[in-house]
Amino acid sequence: MAPNEAEAALAREGGASWRAARRAGGLLAALRDQHLGVILLLPSALTFLVLLVFPLGYGIWTSFFQRHVLDPEGVWVGLGNYVWLFGNREFWHSLTISTFWAGATVGLQIVLGTAVALLLHQPFKGRSLVRGLVLFPYMMPVVSVVLVWMLLYNALYGVINYLLVASGIVGAPIAWLSDPDSAFWGVVFVGVWKYLPFVVVIVLARLQVIPQDLYEAARIDGAGAVARFLDITLHQIKDVLLVVALLRTIFMFNNFEIVFLLTGGGPLRATMTLPILVYEQAFGTYELGRGSAIAVVMFFLLIAVMSVYFAFLRKEPD
Structure with a gap:
């Protein structure tokens, strides 16, 4: 292979590698952005879950039991x-x-x-x-x-x-x-x-x-x-x-x-x-x-x- 052809081939390979690296970098940046959004939303989501969803669900669940302070387990009564x-x-x-x-x-x-x-x-x-x-x-x-x-x-x-x-x-x-x-x-x-x-x-x-x-x-x-x-x-x-x-x-x-x-x-x-x-x-x-x-x-x-x-x-x- 002539020197000029070899240099051209190396240039093409280098350009392809650079484009591949750029695409990979863009993908990683997008993933980082997605994860960053999830991370930023996580405290609010956990707060919502702990302060609203869990108490509401637990209250609804408790309403199906005949439950006394001295009997925390209670007895299932359904819609009783x-x-x-x-x-x-x-x-x-x-x-x-x-x-x-x-x-x-x-x-x-x-x-x-x-x-x-x-x-x-x-x-x-x-x-x-x-x-x-x-x-x-x-x-x-x-x-x-x-x-x-x-x-x-x-x-x-x-x-x-x-x-x-x-x-x-x-x-x-x-x-x-x-x-x-x-x-x-x-x-x-x-x-x-x-x-x-x-x-x-x-x-x-x-x-x-x-x-x-x-x-x-x-x-x-x-x-x-x-x-x-x-x-x-x-x-x-x-x-x-x-x-x-x-x-x-x-x-x-x-x-x-x-x-x-x-x-x-x-x-x-x-x-x-x-x-x-x-x-x-x-x-x-x-x-x-x-x-x-x-x-x-x-x-x-x-x-x-x-x-x-x-x-x-x-x-x-x-």
Whole structure:
């Protein structure tokens, strides 16, 4: 073979080797990128698995057993806990109370929160300070909130009863948390007061990005304040209100601490919500299987609510 031909052959072999190495390097880089993505996602996936999937699966599994604290293994009863549950009047009573509790607190939070957000959206002196103070209830620990309101509701020395009696609105102090007729609305008011700032902040943030040109055009067309609110403001914040309603419904339906600390589910079961019933079954009578069954039903009820919500959103025009 001539020297020139040999050099050309070596060049071709070298070029082929270089291209092969380049392809191999690209493949290795792609594999490294894939593995890097998996590695970066692994902590989040493990956290999701440990904190959500495993407890949910274990709770569902436990609901098929008659399991006691003193008998961790338990006895397989299949759907026995669910049969007991749906035939138990206490469950239906607690479900009714939970539904009214979530509906009343969420409805009032949205209506009052929107009203407060509209007020705080208007320019006035000291607005920044007032906006900061509005967040105060939301930042307070729940235990502190409950202690304050128990003092305010107290029939002997509570400020609320003092003002009502002094103004002549009522003739005698009211036992707000001891009377079945008033206990429910007493805890509802505390729940609204505590979590109202959440709605205020979300709605206020949406109000601040509404184009002012819309209001100016409406004024030129002769639209009044009510018309501007209905046609512009409400239309612009509608999607935000729907999201807030879903989030608050899930949270308030599952809320345990406010009602439990204020009334413990009483008086006469007037404030017995499903979370308190779960606590009572699991840690009061130590029927872990029944408590798990109630929790599982709550979970699927909220899944149903979310499904209806998203179905409603799909039907809404853009």
